[in-house]
Amino acid sequence: MNGKYIIGIDLGGTKISGAISTFDGKIIYKKSIDTLSSQGPERVTGRILGHIKHLIEYVKADKDEVSGIGIASPGPLNIEEGVIVETPNLPFRNYPLIKTVERETGIKAYLENDANAAALGELWFGAGRGSKNFIYMTVSTGIGGGIVINGDIYHGHTGNAGEFGHMTVEPHGPRCNCGNYGCLEVMSSGTAIARIANERLKAGEDSLLRNCEKVTSKEVFEYASKGDKLSCEVVDYTMNYLGIGTANLVNAFDPELIIIGGGVSKAGDALFSRVKNVVSKRCFEIMAKSVKIIPPGLSTDAGLVGALAVIMSKYNSAD
Ligand SMILES: [Zn+2]
The missing domain is CATH 3.30.420.40 (ATPase, nucleotide binding domain)
Structure with missing residues (x-):
């Protein structure tokens, strides 16, 4: 699997940051939107899905050209199942985020703890x-x-x-x-x-x-x-x-x-x-x-770059 683009989503209590990059991680376009956490899990998921759609449309890409979506979230998580178990500042409780994102976008998605994603960001780009x-x-x-x-x-x-x-x-x-x-x-x-x-x-x-x-x-x-x-x-x-x-x-x-x-x-x-x-x-x-x-090599956008690095690490080995 080696499409032209990858997408990173950094899920936070106040902001959902998203970026679409080339397959080797050069960010083409990025944008943050408000999470509006108090609106509940379905509405927040809807905002994530809307944001992914916006990123793809902005660069005039076809969704088949996107290799994967990396989502970095605070934990605890069930990475294997793509489930957000619980997190204090987000409305998700045992929520199957990855299944939902894959079903609605048709693109393979991966969940990773935000600190692990930041570590992967340092591995690939920092x-x-x-x-x-x-x-x-x-x-x-x-x-x-x-x-x-x-x-x-x-x-x-x-x-x-x-x-x-x-x-x-x-x-x-x-x-x-x-x-x-x-x-x-x-x-x-x-x-x-x-x-x-x-x-x-x-x-x-x-x-x-x-x-x-x-x-x-x-x-x-x-x-x-x-x-x-x-x-x-x-x-x-x-x-x-x-x-x-x-x-x-x-x-x-x-x-x-x-x-x-x-x-x-x-x-x-x-x-x-x-x-x-x-x-x-x-x-x-x-x-x-x-x-x-x-100190780290990445400062601004570390979470976002980490979310992209989640996909990098799925399809490459860091040599
Ligand atoms: Zn403690």
């Missing part, structure tokens, strides 16, 4: 090009990831491998949204950084952060770089846990690369230097020295 074994971690409001082994995603037995955000890094830590305590996500995500800083401000500690209207992880990193004591301590504290999580991954997988993306990774060296430092302390020297801990 910092993972030329590398066959790496870990992709995304640190934003939550923490997720993807495991690339031999140039393909490792899905695990139930298809949900790569939930790095929910590995326990602090047994006595606060409760996570998943119900467990002290998950990496509740210790070092963007949400966690903001929460910890705000708790300390509320407790009356002195900090330049008091000048900010709203304190998010961005402000904490910004004021840490200016030497604000509280901000520095919060960055040290949370990035130590991110380092522990990363060190656990290095010890488990001995990967060539660990790519850390997501909004929090935009803090740059403040994040990477701390994480590398913990890895060098907690891992065997041979692995700590060889692993490269780096």
